[in-house]
Every structure is written in structure tokens, then in C-alpha cells.
Amino acid sequence: MRRRLAAHGIDRTLLLLLPALVFVAAIFVYPFLYGLVLSFRPERYVGTLGNYQHFFADPFLRDTIAITLGLAIPAALFNVAASVPVAYRMRGAFAGKRLLIGLLVMPITLGTVLIAKGLLTLLGARGWVNRALLELGLVEDPVRFVNNYWGVLLTLVITGFPFAFLLTLSYLGGIDPMLERAAATLGAGPRQRFWQITFPLLLPGLAITFILTFVLAFAVFPSAVLVGDPAGETRVISIVAYRAAYEQFDASLASAIAMIMGVVQLAVVGVVLGVRGRLHRGPDGRGAR
């Protein structure tokens, strides 16, 4: 019996998995299910789906989905798109490459509050940028860069780009440099080499980069409050979830909103993965993984 199990890869080594599995079950699965069940037992509304009905009936709540997607998707798209030319140009080895990467990755250290305060100071009505614009006579009134959609989008780009850049760089590194050489000997110029060879091979990786960047952006919370307009333009879904939990003390509704948030995010991820699966085969030809 033992031998038969071992042939299937089941033996005592699997015991090493136990702590992690128990942990995930206790700290993730259980609370998650707990929250799910809780969301079906509304405190303030009628019926099992009361929380959900309330959410979709109230435009104040319902619109948060569109608002959050309207921030997360463009931010992720921009970050991925911007990372490609930069990573492509940096794919070889050159002096100072590590330093440059370090600099580009630095925004991770800044923290939302610093970025928010920095943006407010820099781009606020009395900030340096507006001052410069006014003094140069380019505008007559200070331009509203912050406390709106753009401030939050900017924050998402600042925090998201380094991550997207690192991912794209590593995917590019995984493409055999010989392929470009082969294409060159066959007559392909630099632009053709990129679009015909590198880009198609990079695409599955870009899809993953998009997903991961999107996931980060979709969870936006503190910036939406500090640099945005939390009551209006940048009323993202995290905010209303937080509000339900800590201001209205409605744990049930909060859980429901959290579930909705999860579902929407997984839906987007699912769509992108689906599209990726239909792409040309990856480098191993077994269909994009």
C-alpha cells in the first residue's frame, strides 16, 4: 500500500505541507467563509441577499465598482504599456543597470502617505508646479491636479510602475536573445524584430503583469482618501467597505462588500487569463500557461 502511494508521490514528505495548509485553512479559508456566511445574514436588511440587494440598489454604493475599475484598469494598462519600452531598452547589460533599476524601484519605499503629502505639496494650488505655471503665464488660475481622479491615478502609476517594470524586465530576460539575432540574419530590422519576435513572446508575460498590477491598483484605499475625492470622484469600493465596518458597524454589510470586491476583481483576472489562453503558444508550445 505504501509503495502504491509512493508511486503517486504520496509519502511522509507531504507532512511538511501540513502546517501551511492548516494555516491557510485557519487564517484564510475559515475567516473567508465566515465572512461569506455573514454576508448572507444581513443586520439591517431583509432576506438572505439583503446586503447585496442594498448594495446594487444604492447608486452611492453601486457606482463604486465602476469608479474603482475606472481607476485600476487605466492605471494597470498604462503601467504595463510604459514598462515595455523602458524594459526593452534596458534588457542588455550596461554599466549602472543595477543602480537604475534600484532608482526605478524606489517608489515602493515611499509609502502612500508620503506620496500623498508630496503630491499635495507639489501639485496643490500653491504647490511648486502651479506656481511655475502661473509665473510662466501658461495658466491664469491654478490647475486642479489633486483631490480628484488624477491625483489618485498618479499615485497608482507611481506605486505600480516599478512593480510592472520589474516583472516585464524579468519576462524579457526569459526570451532567448538568439531569436533576435536569428531574425536579424533573416532580414528583420529593429522594429520588425520587436513586433514579430519579441512582442508576441512577451505577450503572455504581459498579461500576468497586467493582472498583478491590476490587483494592486484595485485595492487602492489610502490614496483615494488622501489625494482624491473620497466622497465623489474617487469613492472606491475599499472606502465603502471600510465605512460599513468601522463607521456603520455593520460587519455583515462590510463582508458583503468585501465579497463583491473579490468577485469583481476575480472576474477581470479571469477574463484576462481567458484571453491569454487563446493567444499563440508560449515558448514551450504547450499553450500559454
Add this chain to the structure above:
Amino acid sequence: MSAIARRPIVASPLTWLAAGFVGAFLVFMLALVAAVLVNSLGTRWLDDWLPDGLTTQWYGEAWREFGLTSVLLVTVQIALAVVVLSLLIGVPASYALARRDFPGRRLVMLAFLIPLLLPPVTYGIPLATVLLRNDLGGTLTGVVLANLVPSVPFVILTMTPFIEQIDPRIEAAARTLGAGTATIFLRILGPLLVPGMLAAGLLVLVRTVGMFELSFFTSGPGTQPLVVVLYYAAFAPGVRASQSIDAMAVIYMGLMLTLLVAALSFVNPTNLVARIRES
């Protein structure tokens, strides 16, 4: 061997685009940091290009007012606990996943992947509720547990491919030479695993110190890491000098910078991320 002969770099529009974006990005970032830094060092800054005068008083004030000594202590405690625990739990699991192909393996990997794909809010809020109802709300244990949720999968996801690429025959060879399991783990596998664990550990450290939402939902007075204290200072109502907030933000940035520099000097950044993509 150098790459395909290129035309002189000056002519390429791609380089201009890339350099332009990178330049703008870096300049903007520096300006951002400068803005905060300058404010934190200024006496009064109301309506001019620069503050009226320079001072370091805000740093001292922020330190005292927010009790930053204990806050930093809490932050470090939480972060270290999360790193150590996630490695302890995650590395053995990675080993099992890397070395054994059992039915349901894909399912297990998926189970470990999901916490990383979901927004922290989605499991954070229910988790906070559960912790509360188990008398763990607002305690250090609670915060550590919450931060472990994304960290353990992260360690597993980065260490599994890492272990997979260590030739299993090394272990077999050691066994034929008479080494027991403990010896194999300590003297053979251990040293090979260290670079990967270092990378994973540092990344978890950086993420934990910087991850706002989970600590926010599960911490209470006395157990709030720096990132949460900073948020409250900036957001909560009350008359607080914006300079001291900025000073605190700079301190936070200093902490993170040190961590990041440590991480980058031990680890090649592109290698780190490459492990994540095997999902």
C-alpha cells in the same frame, strides 16, 4: 558577446521614449520627496516657493507626539515575526510541493495562490471580525496573523520554483553516502536554500512594513505599525502640524529605503520577480 550591431544610440526613437519617460518619472519622484522633505524641515511654509526657515524641530516633535520609539519597536517586531513565521511555515511546504507530484498538487498550489490574488480588504475585514470575536482584536498576535496571510503563499510561490531547480539527485547522493534526513536538511539543502530564503524573506519584510490595509484592520492602540500611525496622523481629524506628519513620513521612507537597499544588495531584483510568474 555584444548584441546585434546597432545604429548609434542617439538616433533611436525608442531610446528617446524610454529615456524620456524614465527621466520624467525620476524627476517627478525626486520632486515629490523633496517637497515632503523640505516641508518637514521648514519652520513655516504658507505661500511661497520655500518655507520661511529651516528647523529640525518637527522630527523631535513627531517622535515625541506619536511615540515613535515604541511604534518602531512594534513595527520591527511585527515584521520580523512575519518573516520568520512565514519562512518556517512556507519553506517546508515549498519543499513538499517541489519534490512530490501528487494528485491534487495543482489544487493545493491554487489554494496558496488565491490569497495573493484577492484584495486584502476582502479577507482582511472578515479576518478582523474573526479575530475580534476570538479576543485577538488589536493584539500583536492578531496583526502578525493577518500579515501572514499573504506572506506564507508568497514564500511558497517564490521558494517552490527555487527548490525545483536544485537537482534532487544531490539529496539522493547524500543519502547513498549515509546522511540522515536531518543532516541533509541542515548541511546539504540548507546552504543551497539560503539565497532563496534571503530573497523571499527580504521581500516579505518590505511588503509587510509597507502593507497598510491588513495592519489597519487588525491593529489597535499600542499595536499599530508605523504605516498605520502615519495614516491616522494624516487623515484623522485634529489640528496637527503638517510638518510633523511630513517628518514622520520621511522617517518611514528612511526605514523602507534601508530595507530596500539591503534587499537589492543581496538579491538581483529581476531574479526575485521571475519566481513569482510561475503561477
Add this chain to the structure above:
Amino acid sequence: MLDGLSRSYGHHAALAALDLQIAGGEFIALLGPSGCGKTTALNCIAGLIAPTSGTIALDGRSLDGTPSEKRGFGVVFQSYALFAHMTVRANVAFGLRMRRLPKADVAARVEQALALVQLSGHADKYPSQLSGGQQQRVAIARAIVIEPPLVLMDEPLSNLDAKLRLEMRTEIARLHRELGLTTIYVTHDQEEAFSLADRLVVLRDGVTQQIGTPAEVYYRPANHYVADFVGFRNAVPMTLERRTGDAGVARGDGLTARGTVCGDGSGAAAVTLAIRPDDLVVGGAGENAFEITVDAVEFRGRGFVVDGRTASGQRLRGTSAAAVPIGEAVTLRAPAAKVLLFTGTER
């Protein structure tokens, strides 16, 4: 035509002053161990790296400064470098598409090329679905379909197992006969080089050792290094005593040898004796006789290889038609014509 082609990396000369004239339709092999500069030479010719000095000209027209994509050579890489995201058909068609040929032409020529390498049925597969040998043939098809003035092959067979290598070698020879494309072939395997090439270039550490036909290199190696490379396993340092024209007598280590003096003849008396094991026969004929005590005998099908030491401890390897017991003293003989005495310092 390569004139004084060289490429250095800092102080390290990967390739030094290679001069070579190639006639149309010729099959040239660049032969040497790893690091000898042969791949560097190939990359320079292909335009993938720039030479430090020297020129490359095609039909009298200089290629300096012309980028890879404009040279129009067909290159077969050691790792095949097939485009994994394209089918076999698309891979082969790539070069033609870059030249903007009409679709019908492209399709026809692709079919032709695939038929030539005997892969017609696999046109719609992806590279990962093919075996090593099949991928190899796709790489070749892709390079020759563009009908290039020059085909460059960089150790194309080194990733294949022994049997496949022989099969593919025959294939390549056949293709060269049928198409008559000028080819430069890089390899470290002398058997490959000898069987395929019209002429060989033997390289060592970037320096050209000899250029000649396979027969020339085999029977008349230019120096001791080349001799050793092509099978003159026995090497004994000696001193030249007498010399009359090409014939010479040398003495060293208690041995006397009569043979042909060759090499770059720097006039010094120090020579290296070189004899093929095949020419050093137990109980054979020849003026030269060396006594050894046998310490190893290997069966080789058609005879035996015998290893032993002379009285002075010098190792020699010879052959024998019949088995020889270990420990026995035998006499190895070789005629003067097969004994080469190399002057010069090439070792």
C-alpha cells in the same frame, strides 16, 4: 573574402588576422576546440558583431558597416533559434516575408524548402512538437530558403546524439551537393569537418594554424598542434642531428628517428616527433624501431591499440593486428615517410 579579420575584447584577441578567400559554391569548415575563435569569426561574417580590424568583402563589395539584416546570409545557429510562437511554415517563411515577396511565391518556396529537408508533413506544427533532428532541419530550411549567397552554420550538430549526427551530416552534404550554396561551417569535430569540407581552416586561440583541403591537413599538418588535432597521438621532443633537404634524423630520450622535417622551421634544432598510432605497428615494416613494454591493450574491432613505455619512460601508442599480452616487450616500427619531425614552437 576575409582580409585580416580580427576581433579583440580588451586585451584578449578572440580572433587574430584571419585571411581567407572563398570561391563560390565552396564548403569551408572552421575547425578548432572551444574558444579558438571560430564562432567569433562566424559572428563577424554574419554581421552580429563588429570586427576590431580587417575587412569582409562579398564579390568585391565591402560589407563593413552593413548591418546583419542587410547582408542576406543564411545562418543556422547551434541552438537552432527557432521562433517558438510560429509554426514551422511561418518560421521558414520568415526570411522571405522580410523581403516582401508575394505570398504565392513565399508559399511555393517554403514548400520546396521543406521538401528538400524532408519535413513536408510537419509544416503546421510548432517547434516544440518536433524532435531535435527535425528542429535542426527547420533551422536549415529557414536559412536556405532565402537562397543566400553564403550559408553560415555554427556547430549545428553538436546538440544531437551520435547516430542523428551522422544522419544529419549526410543530409547536409546532400543539400550542399544539390544546391551548391557557398557554406562556412563551424565545428570542433574533425570527423565532421573532414567529411563535409572542401577546405578547412584550423584555428587555435584565435590564430589560424592551417588552411587547406582535408587531405592536405590530414597528411601534411602545418605544425605540431594541427598534427595532434588530426590524430598524430605520439609526440616526443627530440633534437635534430642531421638534415638533408626534407629528410632528417633526430635523437632524444634514448630513441633515434628518421623522418620528414616540416613545420615553420625556425632553424632551431629542437623538434617534436609525431607519428600516428596507425602508422606505428607492432612487428611492422619501417626504418624506425622503438621498443616498448606494453601496459595497456584495447580491442578495436579491426585490430588492437597498444600502449606502452620505452626504456626511458616515454609513452607511445601503436597498433597491432593480434593481441599482445600485457608486460611483453614489443617493437613498434614506422616508415620514415610517416614520421614527421616538427620544428618551431607550436605545441
